[in-house]
Amino acid sequence: MKSDLIFGLENAGWPALLVDHSATIRRASQAAKSVFGSSMEGEPTLAASIWSAENETTPEQFLFRVERSGLATLPLKLRVKEGATASFQCYVCTLQRDGQNYFVLQLFREMSLPSAESKGPASFGARIAAPTPVSVQRTASEAAGTGPDNPSVELSVAHKQKLDCALQLSRTVALDFNNALTSILGHTSLILSKMEPNHPWRSSLVEVEKSAEKAAETAHDLAAFSRQDKDACGQVAGNLNDLLRRTVELFRTSGAVNFAWRLHLESRLYTVNFDEAKMQQAFVKILDNATQAVGPTGQIIVQTRNQDYGEEHEDGTVRLAPGSYVCVEFIDNGCGIAPEILPRIFEPFFTTKSGLTHRGLGLTWVYGIVTNHGGSVAVSSQLGQGTSVRVYLPAIKKFVKDRTLKNDDLTGSQTILMVDDEDLMLTMGQMVLSSFGYRVLTANSGQKALQIFSQAPSEIDLVITDLVMPQMSGRELMEHLRRISSEVKILCASGFVRPANTEEEETYLQKPFTSQDLLRKVKQVLANSDTT
Numbered sequence: 001m002k003s004d005l006i007f008g009l010e011n012a013g014w015p016a017l018l019v020d021h022s023a024t025i026r027r028a029s030q031a032a033k034s035v036f037g038s039s040m041e042g043e044p045t046l047a048a049s050i051w052s053a054e055n056e057t058t059p060e061q062f063l064f065r066v067e068r069s070g071l072a073t074l075p076l077k078l079r080v081k082e083g084a085t086a087s088f089q090c091y092v093c094t095l096q097r098d099g100q101n102y103f104v105l106q107l108f109r110e111m112s113l114p115s116a117e118s119k120g121p122a123s124f125g126a127r128i129a130a131p132t133p134v135s136v137q138r139t140a141s142e143a144a145g146t147g148p149d150n151p152s153v154e155l156s157v158a159h160k161q162k163l164d165c166a167l168q169l170s171r172t173v174a175l176d177f178n179n180a181l182t183s184i185l186g187h188t189s190l191i192l193s194k195m196e197p198n199h200p201w202r203s204s205l206v207e208v209e210k211s212a213e214k215a216a217e218t219a220h221d222l223a224a225f226s227r228q229d230k231d232a233c234g235q236v237a238g239n240l241n242d243l244l245r246r247t248v249e250l251f252r253t254s255g256a257v258n259f260a261w262r263l264h265l266e267s268r269l270y271t272v273n274f275d276e277a278k279m280q281q282a283f284v285k286i287l288d289n290a291t292q293a294v295g296p297t298g299q300i301i302v303q304t305r306n307q308d309y310g311e312e313h314e315d316g317t318v319r320l321a322p323g324s325y326v327c328v329e330f331i332d333n334g335c336g337i338a339p340e341i342l343p344r345i346f347e348p349f350f351t352t353k354s355g356l357t358h359r360g361l362g363l364t365w366v367y368g369i370v371t372n373h374g375g376s377v378a379v380s381s382q383l384g385q386g387t388s389v390r391v392y393l394p395a396i397k398k399f400v401k402d403r404t405l406k407n408d409d410l411t412g413s414q415t416i417l418m419v420d421d422e423d424l425m426l427t428m429g430q431m432v433l434s435s436f437g438y439r440v441l442t443a444n445s446g447q448k449a450l451q452i453f454s455q456a457p458s459e460i461d462l463v464i465t466d467l468v469m470p471q472m473s474g475r476e477l478m479e480h481l482r483r484i485s486s487e488v489k490i491l492c493a494s495g496f497v498r499p500a501n502t503e504e505e506e507t508y509l510q511k512p513f514t515s516q517d518l519l520r521k522v523k524q525v526l527a528n529s530d531t532t
Contacts, residue, residue, distance in 0.1 A: 010470065015088075015107040020100065023047040023059035032107070037081025052077035052085045063103055066092050076107070177215065178495025179422045181512035184212045186428040189514035190435065212512070237273050237396070240326055241265045244302055247283045249516065251291065259291065264303035270326050270395035274373055277510060282369040286330050286389050289363070293334030293387060301331040306395070315378040320392055325375075328391040337381035345379060366391075410519040414461035414526060415439040419449040419477065420493075421469045429464065432515040433522070446472030450480055457485040462526060464509075467494040491525050 009016035015032035017025050025047055028040040039049045047059035054077045057065060066074070076090045088107040095102050188209045195202055248261060290300050307313075307325040314320075337345065346367045363377075370377050374394045381387040416438050418429045426442040433440045441460070443449035446469060453460055463481060467474035474492055481488050495511035506528065509521045 009104065009106070012106070017047075017105045017107070019047055019059075019063065019103045019105060021063065021102070023063055026102070035080050035107075036078070039081075050078045050080075052079055054085060066103065067094065067101070078107070178511040179420075179425055181212050181215055182495075183424040183428045185209065185512050185514045186432055186518065187515075188212065189516055190432050193515065236276070237271050238276070239269055239399075240272055240274070240279075240328060240393075241269055241304060243274075243276060243280055244283065244304065244328065246517065246520075247280055247287065248302060250284070250514075251287055259294065259297070260299040262299065262301040262303075264301065266304045266306055266326075268306075268399050269304055270306045270324055271398050272326050272373075272393045272395050274393065278369050279373070282366045282391070283328075283330075285363065285366050286391075290330055290332040290334065290387070290389075293336075294332045295334065299333045301329075303329050303331075305329075307392070315376075315390060315392070316380060318376045318378040318392070320376060324395045324397055325392045326395045328393070330389045330391075331386065333386040336383040336385050336387055337379075338383050342379065342381060346377075410516070410523060411437045412523065412526065413437050413439070415441065415459055416522065417441045417443065417449060417452060417460050417463045419443045419446065419463065419465040419469075419474070421445060421466065425466070429518065432518055436519055438522075445469065446474075446477040446480070449477060450484075453481060453488075454484055457488065460488075462489045462491060462522065464491045464493060464522070467492050489525060491521060 009018075009029050010027070012029045013031060014029070015035050016029040017032055018027035019025050023046060024044050025040070026044050028036070033040040036050050039045050051059050055062070062074075062076075074090050074092065076088045077085050078088055080086050086109065088109060091106040091108070093104050095104065188205055192202070192205055192209065195205070244265065245263070248263065251259075252261065287300070287302075291298075294300060305327050307327050309320060309322050309325070311322050312319060313322075345363050367377055370391055370393070376392045378390045378392070379387065380390075416433055418426055418433070418440060419442075420426050420429070421444055423444060426444060430440045430442055441452055443452055446465075449463070449465070453463065465474040465477055469477075472480075474494070478490055478492075481490065491507050491509060493509040493511055493513075507525055509517065513521075
């Protein structure tokens with residue numbers, strides 16, 4: 001395994017080890033280094049260095065047993081840094097990278113939490129493994145006279161540890177998914193943008209792109225599950241016109257080129273607070289239904305408008321409270337919806353489409369996303385004449401600049417330094433940006449990026465950096481870069497960390513992204529910086 005590969009459990013509150021098939025410890029969490037000492041620092045070390053003779057098997061036999069039996073939880077005795085032998089409950093999962101098998105060992109002490117007066121190695125290890133909320137609960141139990149053997153305390157500790165494991169593993173999977181999917185979407189969208197509409201391989205590439213977008217939804221949900229501050233940072237203020245253009249472009253480049261697309265977008269649209277990924281999913285679901293309704297040569301109109309209501313307003317069965325809204329309307333001239341079916345369209349699992357792939361959740365999902373944003377959805381339709389779907393979202397009477405970029409405008413000649421610990425991300429970024437005229441430098445770590453930048457800071461027009469990297473994070477890199485040059489322009493990318501405010505959103509790119517997303521954001525950041 002590459003030494004610079006990110007280890008998702010590096011900052012876990014308990015000892016975690018990444019071990020290869022030969023029982024060599026390749027990576028260790030900070031907690032593991034605290035528990036086992038200097039043997040975990042520096043170069044990879046043999047698991048035998050911390051293995052206790054009290055175990056029934058050697059490290060190699062232990063891993064072989066795990067691989068053959070599929071057991072996920074096993075007891076282990078290991079030597080901690082004070083020289084004593086400690087008992088652990090070991091949670092094991094296997095993974096494969098670059099054709100090799102690896103094991104993730106997560107270690108928890110086989111004991112209830114110690115009291116505050118406890119001394120020695122066992123007390124130290126337990127403090128590493130136990131989260132603070134559980135320690136508070138343990139102290140309360142002692143105060144009540146239940147003692148250290150209270151089974152409810154042990155159950156709470158185990159439950160909390162398992163939840164923390166699930167969060168950390170979900171985070172790791174989401175990070176890997178997002179990097180892989182960004183590479184797939186980047187290369188695929190780049191090829192589709194340069195491929196003739198009647199090319200014989202176009203349909204296959206379109207299916208690749210659709211599958212990647214489907215997987216991206218899963219990656220987004222995994223990241224949201226593992227991100228503790230997801231509710232606080234999910235929605236940011238922005239202009240829905242930008243998102244709608246990108247969403248329509250996805251359909252235009254994925255085979256829906258025969259449709260007559262019409263975009264009528266308000267030039268000065270009110271600002272809306274929205275989660276970009278979720279809202280795009282909602283728009284995609286609506287447009288997917290529209291494209292299926294109109295057939296191969298239909299017409300679809302997408303329009304936005306500002307709405308101000310001084311009193312309660314009704315649109316069909318929807319009632320809107322007084323206030324300001326942005327209305328996004330999708331109109332198609334397709335087959336329409338029968339009157340007896342129209343009242344049921346938002347019901348879960350209700351569908352008029354045949355086939356196992358149609359689960360009847362599309363409009364239910366749209367309804368859930370929109371209402372979670374405080375909005376409403378109204379639908380009107382006439383059989384044989386078409387359908388109109390109107391999404392109302394609460395708005396603020398201020399305007400975010402509406403940036404319209406044509407494909408011809410995406411080219412540039414500036415020098416860009418791209419920083420990511422994943423080589424596949426660097427390869428994709430270099431290929432996309434250089435094909436549109438940019439000069440691209442790459443660095444697979446923060447340290448290397450600083451070396452490149454410090455040699456000629458005035459020659460680098462933009463730095464694109466991933467936020468989650470080992471050794472030096474993206475935010476730490478940004479601080480170092482700004483010490484060298486306060487005028488440096490930086491674009492951040494991540495599938496896990498979210499921007500904290502509207503200002504950060506301007507220089508943030510959500511993974512996974514397409515080649516067009518990358519090119520538009522680069523152009524936007526460079527243009528904004530040039531005008532300030």
